[in-house]
Amino acid sequence: MQKMADFLTPDYESEYLNKDAAAKDLVFMGGRASISLNGNWNYTIDPYDTCLRQKWFKEIYKDDEGRTLPVDFSFDTWEEIELPCNTNTVKPEFFWYEGPVVFSKTVRLKETDLAHDHIFLRIGAANYKCRVFINGQYVCEHFGGSTPFMCDVKEYLKEDNRIVLVSDNTRNRYHVPTENTDWFNYNGIYRDIELVLLPGDYIKDLKIALVPGSAFKKIKVTVRTSSDSGVVKVNIPELNISELLSVHNGTAERELDASPLLWSPESPKLYDVTVSFCEDTVSDKVGFREISVKGNDIFLNGEKIFLKGISVHEDSDATGKALTDEERMETIRVAKELGANYLRLAHYPHHENMAKLCDKEGLLLWEEIPVYWAIEFDDLDSYEQAKNQLEELICRDYNRASVIIWSVGNENPDTDERFKFMSSLADFAHKYDETRPVSAACLVDGKTLSIKDRLAEKLDIIGVNEYMGWYSPNFDELDMLFKNSNPSKPVIITEFGADATAGLHGTVDDKGTEECQAEIYGRQTETIKNIPYIKGMSPWILFDFKCPRRTSSIQGFYNRKGLITSDRKYKKPAFYVLQKFYREKN
Numbered sequence: 001m002q003k004m005a006d007f008l009t010p011d012y013e014s015e016y017l018n019k020d021a022a023a024k025d026l027v028f029m030g031g032r033a034s035i036s037l038n039g040n041w042n043y044t045i046d047p048y049d050t051c052l053r054q055k056w057f058k059e060i061y062k063d064d065e066g067r068t069l070p071v072d073f074s075f076d077t078w079e080e081i082e083l084p085c086n087t088n089t090v091k092p093e094f095f096w097y098e099g100p101v102v103f104s105k106t107v108r109l110k111e112t113d114l115a116h117d118h119i120f121l122r123i124g125a126a127n128y129k130c131r132v133f134i135n136g137q138y139v140c141e142h143f144g145g146s147t148p149f150m151c152d153v154k155e156y157l158k159e160d161n162r163i164v165l166v167s168d169n170t171r172n173r174y175h176v177p178t179e180n181t182d183w184f185n186y187n188g189i190y191r192d193i194e195l196v197l198l199p200g201d202y203i204k205d206l207k208i209a210l211v212p213g214s215a216f217k218k219i220k221v222t223v224r225t226s227s228d229s230g231v232v233k234v235n236i237p238e239l240n241i242s243e244l245l246s247v248h249n250g251t252a253e254r255e256l257d258a259s260p261l262l263w264s265p266e267s268p269k270l271y272d273v274t275v276s277f278c279e280d281t282v283s284d285k286v287g288f289r290e291i292s293v294k295g296n297d298i299f300l301n302g303e304k305i306f307l308k309g310i311s312v313h314e315d316s317d318a319t320g321k322a323l324t325d326e327e328r329m330e331t332i333r334v335a336k337e338l339g340a341n342y343l344r345l346a347h348y349p350h351h352e353n354m355a356k357l358c359d360k361e362g363l364l365l366w367e368e369i370p371v372y373w374a375i376e377f378d379d380l381d382s383y384e385q386a387k388n389q390l391e392e393l394i395c396r397d398y399n400r401a402s403v404i405i406w407s408v409g410n411e412n413p414d415t416d417e418r419f420k421f422m423s424s425l426a427d428f429a430h431k432y433d434e435t436r437p438v439s440a441a442c443l444v445d446g447k448t449l450s451i452k453d454r455l456a457e458k459l460d461i462i463g464v465n466e467y468m469g470w471y472s473p474n475f476d477e478l479d480m481l482f483k484n485s486n487p488s489k490p491v492i493i494t495e496f497g498a499d500a501t502a503g504l505h506g507t508v509d510d511k512g513t514e515e516c517q518a519e520i521y522g523r524q525t526e527t528i529k530n531i532p533y534i535k536g537m538s539p540w541i542l543f544d545f546k547c548p549r550r551t552s553s554i555q556g557f558y559n560r561k562g563l564i565t566s567d568r569k570y571k572k573p574a575f576y577v578l579q580k581f582y583r584e585k586n
């Protein structure tokens with residue numbers, strides 16, 4: 001009867017809640033070789049979480065007397081799936097599935113692989129909870145749907161291995177984001193899965209950037225190592241830098257004199273950086289630039305800039321949230337065709353390759369954690385999840401020149417609990433990264449019709465979402481909003497826009513038509529261009545995207561505010577209105 005116990009323990013999950021993989025466990029990946037675990041996995045949906053309840057990962061096929069037991073799983077004869085991917089996209093019957101999915105793969109390792117002192121499993125992202133089991137043992141878990149996590153798995157591995165992963169995208173009011181968002185809740189292990197082989201002493205982290213306020217003449221490099229002492233070597237050949245740094249208490253840090261060619265969208269110069277420590281070597285391609293704020297202005301390398309942007313979700317008809325580099329390059333190409341120099345990556349960390357590609361192609365980025373709408377702001381565990389996602393994001397993308405703003409959230413109610421929660425996040429971002437401004441997409445203060453959010457005192461740049469002409473039909477309120485406001489910091493209009501169903505025509509007052517969307521873009525840009533404290537904009541949004549909240553017959557479970565259809569084939573007239581505005585802005 002021992003096997004029958006699984007349905008008698010409702011609190012089955014508690015034993016899996018004690019092995020969090022978090023930001024502290026991340027290891028710098030630049031230039032590292034790894035054993036990819038992408039490719040064929042066996043899988044099943046597991047709506048009642050039976051894998052965790054019955055502990056399928058232990059693979060108990062016989063009782064203590066050796067008698068065969070009936071089992072409810074068959075790892076090696078389940079259907080196959082190509083990971084990374086979102087399970088929603090593999091077959092129509094899984095499109096709306098929310099719940100646990102179990103993935104299984106047998107992996108043979110060579111003696112030489114197993115001989116490494118450390119072997120880390122890295123998963124680029126899994127939504128939302130993910131548990132890792134190897135050879136019948138529970139290894140680690142991760143909460144958070146869009147950031148990488150790692151765990152040292154050497155002690156669990158042998159020559160022949162069974163790896164079982166369980167992802168669960170069930171929405172939950174205590175998660176970040178909560179169960180209520182305006183985008184599609186994809187499932188699965190949807191970014192790269194790999195084993196990283198490391199020597200006994202290795203480089204845990206490499207942070208390198210131009211020193212703010214150094215007249216572009218100093219580069220600060222910070223290397224964290226697995227052991228307390230030793231020597232790291234930093235090489236930047238094109239800058240004639242080859243320096244030895246001493247490690248104290250696990251960190252080596254120095255400001256180096258250098259006069260790099262500054263990175264910008266127009267001149268996205270990247271330098272090869274190599275750092276070695278004992279037997280370990282990492283590398284990165286780094287652009288050196290300075291982003292700063294003074295008064296109502298934003299400066300890139302000491303020059304005032306206007307962020308000509310557009311918002312993007314990580315959503316594709318073909319691949320869900322598991323976009324390919326080709327799709328990312330298409331986004332970059334069409335953003336440049338729009339005349340943009342900037343993208344708002346909404347509302348969660350996108351794939352790390354997006355920032356790497358924008359480093360190369362020359363686009364500026366706003367990156368954001370999904371502290372979205374009404375989070376449980378008085379819940380400590382929700383705060384820890386938000387903070388960990390922010391730390392994982394900054395740790396992952398710190399060296400990316402294209403990333404110029406960290407956003408701690410979007411459209412949150414102005415309550416005391418929210419103020420405390422998001423102020424702490426903003427303070428953390430400032431402390432953890434002194435080189436970038438912090439922002440958030442705030443709501444307009446409805447009572448005073450002005451830009452007035454207490455959180456602004458904690459931000460360097462104020463993001464404002466306003467939908468005059470759409471959710472606020474009286475367009476004249478836009479002039480009043482700006483007249484009623486007198487912000488002391490730069491403002492980015494982080495969202496304005498309107499739905500338009502491609503091919504739907506009517507008058508400029510007919511909501512949902514191409515004409516109405518184009519008219520709103522025209523009136524918005526005509527108004528915004530005269531407001532001196534507005535230093536950027538990222539209208540909502542480049543592509544139509546899937547959204548379960550949008551059920552009208554012209555929406556069909558899509559948010560149709562895109563300037564381009566979700567199949568990325570048709571540009572609506574509003575695209576050309578914005579393109580004209582950006583061209584004139586030059």
Ligand code: GCU
Pocket residue numbers: 182347410411465495540559561
């Ligand atoms: C909000 C929100 C977006 C949402 C958009 C809309 O501002 O930030 O996530 O999709 O408005 O209503 O279309």
